[in-house]
Amino acid sequence: MSLTPLLRPLTAQLLRAGLVLVLGLPGAGWAEDAPRRSYQIAAGSLSNALTRFAGQAGVSLSVDPALVAGRSSAGLQGEFAVEEGFNALLRGSGLMLVAAGPGSYTLARQALQDDPAHVLPSTTINGQGQGAGDDAYAGGQVSRRGKLGMLGERDFMETPFSMTSYTSEVLQNQQARTLADAVANDPSVRTTNPSGGRFEQFSVRGFSLYNSDVAYGGLYGVLPTYSIDMEMVERVDILKGPGALLGGLAPNGSVGGGVNIEPKRAGDAPLTEFTALYASTGQGGGHIDIGRxxxxxxxxxxxxxxxxxxxxxxxxxxxxxxxxxxxxFDVRGERARLSLDVGHQQRDVDGTMERVSLNAGVKVPDAEDVHSNFAQPWTYSRAKDTFGALRGEFDVNDNLMLYGALGARKGDYDFLRHAVQVVNDAGRFTVSPRTFQREEEVVTGTVGARSWFNTGAVGHTVNLSLNRFDMTFDNSGARYRNGVSNLFDPVTLPEPGTPTRADNPTHTETVLSSLALADTLSFADDSVLLTLGARLQRVEVNSSEPGEQDQVYDERATSPALGLVWRTSEQLSLYLNYMEGLTQGQQAPETAANYGKVFAPYRSKQVELGAKYDLGSFGATLSLFRIDKPSYYTDSQNNLRADGEQRNQGLELNVFGEPLAGVRLLGGAMLLDAEQTRTAEGRFDGNRAVGAPVVNANLGVEWDLPYVQGLTLSARAIHTSSQYLDAANQQKAEAWQRYDLGARYALKLGDKDVTLRASVENVLDKAYWASANVPEGTATGLTLSTPRTWLVSATVGF
Structure with a gap:
C-alpha cells in the first residue's frame, strides 16, 4: 500500500494545526508595535535562563559558553521588552548585551566592550527551538552543540557522551557527496562497503552501523536506506556508543554508535548559491541552495x-x-515552533562494486593485483526514496514545553547483482546473478514533554518521551544461470536471460515502541550535571514466507542509563556514562543458507569514562569505553547462528578547532581491543573480532595562507591497522594509509562571492583492502579502496 494517499491529508492537517497554533494563540504578539510581554523564568544557571528567554522572545543570542559557565541568574518575572529582559537577567554578571543585527544579539564583558582586540567566539542560542544554529566551534568545522534525542540539544562540554558534530561548512569545503565522505573525518568510524556499491555501511567502535539507523532530526528510518546525499545536511552528529535512552531502538541494531543528521533551515540573511560540481572521470552536475x-x-x-x-x-x-x-519550511512563533521537511532522492548505479568474500583457507588476495572492476558490467542498482518529517514545539509556560514529530518514507529498490565468493588462491569466483526487489514503508513518530524546575539548590530538566517506529517491507527476486570469473582477470559474461528459479517473497512487519523518562539534575551552579533515566522498550517482529512458518517475536525490556558531567573549570569537563539497550535481532543476509531468518532481540551494554578540554579555539575529547553485545557466526553449512559475545573496549581521542590563527586541525585516534568471548565450546574465545582494527587514526589540517588572502590549503592522512576476516583469525587484511590534498580560494567577482575548490583523494592511488567488517556473522567481506579521485567545484553566491 502506498503511503502517499495517507500522508498527504495527514501532513496537511498537521501543518494547518501547527499554523493555527503559531498564529492563533491568545496573546501571540505578531505586531511590530508589541514590544513587551510576560515572562516567568525560574532562577538558576545564567545559561539556561538566557536560553529560555531567547526562545520565548523569538530572537537569536550568540555567546561564548565560557562567558556564562558557572554563572547564575535570579530569573525573570513580569512584563519586559526584549533588551530590558536580557539586561535584567544579566544584572550583576559583569556581562552586557550588544546588538548584532535585527533580532540578533551577543554578549561582551562590560570592561571589554569598547576594546576591538577582544573579539569573543560565539555560540548561537535559539531558545529550545529546532535547527542546528550558527554555533560552530573555532574554525567552523565542528559545532559546539549536538542533538541528544529526547534530551534536546546540548553543548559539547555539558554532554556525558563522546560526540562530534560536523558542520555543513566542512562538508561543503571537503566536497562531501554522501555520508561516507562525511564520516571519513572521524577516527572511530570507517566505511565498510565500496564506493559505487549498492549501499553504504559503516563501523563505529568496531560495530556495524547501517544507514537505516541514521536519524533525521532525531527520527530513525526517515532518510534513504542505501545512500544519503550531503547537500541536504546542516550538521552531522556522530554519537559514540548505544543510544537507546536518547532516541529509542535503532531499527537495525547499531550499538557502536549513531549518526543524527540535522536538516538545513533558512537563516536571517537571504541565501542564493549555485555550486558547479565535477568528479573524475566525468561526473558533472550542480547544486542549488536557496533560503529566505x-x-x-x-x-x-x-x-x-x-x-x-x-x-x-x-x-x-x-x-x-x-x-x-x-x-x-519553518515557523518561529512566540511560544510555538514548527517545521516541515519533504524530500526525494534517487540513485542509479551501473556496474555496482561488490565486497569480496573468501572461502575458508583461501589466501587474502593482494589488493595491488586487483586492477579493475570485477563486477559484471550489466549489474545495476536503482534506489528511490521519498521522505518527510513534521516537527513542532510548544511552550505551555515558562517551565514546560511539549514537542512532537512525525516522519515517513517510501522506498523502492531494484538490483541486479552477483556475489564475489573467491574459492582459491588464483582468484576464481562463481558469478551467481540474482535480481532483488525491495519495497519499504516507514512511519515513525515521537511525542514528549520537557520541564525545568528547581528543588532547593538542585535544578531539574525532566524529559518524558514516547517513540514508535513502524516498518513494513517486502522482498522478492530471482536467480539465473551461474558463470565463472576471476578477481585478477575479470571475464565479461552474457547478460542473464531466463531465471532458473524465483526466490520466495518475504513480508516483514516491525514495530519498535518505547517509553522513556529522564531527569538531568544540576548542582553547584550547573558545574555538575547528573542524568538518570530509563527506557521501557518493546520489539515486535512478524516475518512471513510462503510455505514457511511465520517468525514472530514480541520482546520487552527496561534499559537504564546514567550520565554524569563534572565541569571542573571553564576549560575541563569530566564525564561518565552507562547505557543499556534492547536491539532488534540480526536478519540472516542473502549470502546465508538460512537467508531471511530473523533472530531474537538482544541486549547491549556500554560503560564510558572521559574528559573534554575546551581552550576556546581548540577542543578535545578523550574517552575510555567498553561495549558488550551478543555475536553471530556462519557455520560450515553457511547458516547464520547466534554464538557468544563480542567485547570491544578501547581508548579514543578526538581533536578539533584552531590551535593557531589560520591553522585548523580535525581528527584523532582510536585504540581498540575487540575480543570474542563465550563462544561455543570456547573455540574462538580470546580471538580478535572480525573487522576490528587495533588502531584507527585521522589527521586533517587546513592552513589559511597569510600572504594570499582567501587561499586555504588542506591535507588529510587516514590510517587503519590490520583486520581479521574470520573468527579463527586465520585470514587477515593488512594495514593501510590514505592521503588527501586540497585547496580552495574565496574571492569577489564584482558583487558576487565565489569559492573555488579542488581536491584529490587517495593522492598516491594506492590499492588496499579498506575494511573487512561486515554484518555480524556473515561471510568475510573485503572492501576495495577507491582509486585516486579528483573533485572540483565552484560556488557562486547571488
Whole structure:
C-alpha cells in the first residue's frame, strides 16, 4: 500500500494545526508595535535562563559558553521588552548585551566592550527551538552543540557522551557527496562497503552501523536506506556508543554508535548559491541552495536544496547518476515552533562494486593485483526514496514545553547483482546473478514533554518521551544461470536471460515502541550535571514466507542509563556514562543458507569514562569505553547462528578547532581491543573480532595562507591497522594509509562571492583492502579502496 494517499491529508492537517497554533494563540504578539510581554523564568544557571528567554522572545543570542559557565541568574518575572529582559537577567554578571543585527544579539564583558582586540567566539542560542544554529566551534568545522534525542540539544562540554558534530561548512569545503565522505573525518568510524556499491555501511567502535539507523532530526528510518546525499545536511552528529535512552531502538541494531543528521533551515540573511560540481572521470552536475525568511519579524522560513550529478566513476565500466531535492519550511512563533521537511532522492548505479568474500583457507588476495572492476558490467542498482518529517514545539509556560514529530518514507529498490565468493588462491569466483526487489514503508513518530524546575539548590530538566517506529517491507527476486570469473582477470559474461528459479517473497512487519523518562539534575551552579533515566522498550517482529512458518517475536525490556558531567573549570569537563539497550535481532543476509531468518532481540551494554578540554579555539575529547553485545557466526553449512559475545573496549581521542590563527586541525585516534568471548565450546574465545582494527587514526589540517588572502590549503592522512576476516583469525587484511590534498580560494567577482575548490583523494592511488567488517556473522567481506579521485567545484553566491 502506498503511503502517499495517507500522508498527504495527514501532513496537511498537521501543518494547518501547527499554523493555527503559531498564529492563533491568545496573546501571540505578531505586531511590530508589541514590544513587551510576560515572562516567568525560574532562577538558576545564567545559561539556561538566557536560553529560555531567547526562545520565548523569538530572537537569536550568540555567546561564548565560557562567558556564562558557572554563572547564575535570579530569573525573570513580569512584563519586559526584549533588551530590558536580557539586561535584567544579566544584572550583576559583569556581562552586557550588544546588538548584532535585527533580532540578533551577543554578549561582551562590560570592561571589554569598547576594546576591538577582544573579539569573543560565539555560540548561537535559539531558545529550545529546532535547527542546528550558527554555533560552530573555532574554525567552523565542528559545532559546539549536538542533538541528544529526547534530551534536546546540548553543548559539547555539558554532554556525558563522546560526540562530534560536523558542520555543513566542512562538508561543503571537503566536497562531501554522501555520508561516507562525511564520516571519513572521524577516527572511530570507517566505511565498510565500496564506493559505487549498492549501499553504504559503516563501523563505529568496531560495530556495524547501517544507514537505516541514521536519524533525521532525531527520527530513525526517515532518510534513504542505501545512500544519503550531503547537500541536504546542516550538521552531522556522530554519537559514540548505544543510544537507546536518547532516541529509542535503532531499527537495525547499531550499538557502536549513531549518526543524527540535522536538516538545513533558512537563516536571517537571504541565501542564493549555485555550486558547479565535477568528479573524475566525468561526473558533472550542480547544486542549488536557496533560503529566505519572510513575514512579520521573519518568522516564516523556506530552504530549498537540489542536486544532480551523473557520469562515469573511477571504476571500470561504472557510472552513477544521483539526484536529490529537499524543501524545508519553518515557523518561529512566540511560544510555538514548527517545521516541515519533504524530500526525494534517487540513485542509479551501473556496474555496482561488490565486497569480496573468501572461502575458508583461501589466501587474502593482494589488493595491488586487483586492477579493475570485477563486477559484471550489466549489474545495476536503482534506489528511490521519498521522505518527510513534521516537527513542532510548544511552550505551555515558562517551565514546560511539549514537542512532537512525525516522519515517513517510501522506498523502492531494484538490483541486479552477483556475489564475489573467491574459492582459491588464483582468484576464481562463481558469478551467481540474482535480481532483488525491495519495497519499504516507514512511519515513525515521537511525542514528549520537557520541564525545568528547581528543588532547593538542585535544578531539574525532566524529559518524558514516547517513540514508535513502524516498518513494513517486502522482498522478492530471482536467480539465473551461474558463470565463472576471476578477481585478477575479470571475464565479461552474457547478460542473464531466463531465471532458473524465483526466490520466495518475504513480508516483514516491525514495530519498535518505547517509553522513556529522564531527569538531568544540576548542582553547584550547573558545574555538575547528573542524568538518570530509563527506557521501557518493546520489539515486535512478524516475518512471513510462503510455505514457511511465520517468525514472530514480541520482546520487552527496561534499559537504564546514567550520565554524569563534572565541569571542573571553564576549560575541563569530566564525564561518565552507562547505557543499556534492547536491539532488534540480526536478519540472516542473502549470502546465508538460512537467508531471511530473523533472530531474537538482544541486549547491549556500554560503560564510558572521559574528559573534554575546551581552550576556546581548540577542543578535545578523550574517552575510555567498553561495549558488550551478543555475536553471530556462519557455520560450515553457511547458516547464520547466534554464538557468544563480542567485547570491544578501547581508548579514543578526538581533536578539533584552531590551535593557531589560520591553522585548523580535525581528527584523532582510536585504540581498540575487540575480543570474542563465550563462544561455543570456547573455540574462538580470546580471538580478535572480525573487522576490528587495533588502531584507527585521522589527521586533517587546513592552513589559511597569510600572504594570499582567501587561499586555504588542506591535507588529510587516514590510517587503519590490520583486520581479521574470520573468527579463527586465520585470514587477515593488512594495514593501510590514505592521503588527501586540497585547496580552495574565496574571492569577489564584482558583487558576487565565489569559492573555488579542488581536491584529490587517495593522492598516491594506492590499492588496499579498506575494511573487512561486515554484518555480524556473515561471510568475510573485503572492501576495495577507491582509486585516486579528483573533485572540483565552484560556488557562486547571488
Amino acid at each position: 525568511r519572510f513575514g512579520p519579524e521573519q518568522r516564516f522560513g523556506l530552504r530549498f536544496n537540489g542536486v544532480r550529478q551523473s557520469g562515469d566513476t573511477e571504476w571500470d565500466h561504472q557510472s552513477v547518476e544521483r539526484e536529490a531535492s529537499v524543501l524545508g
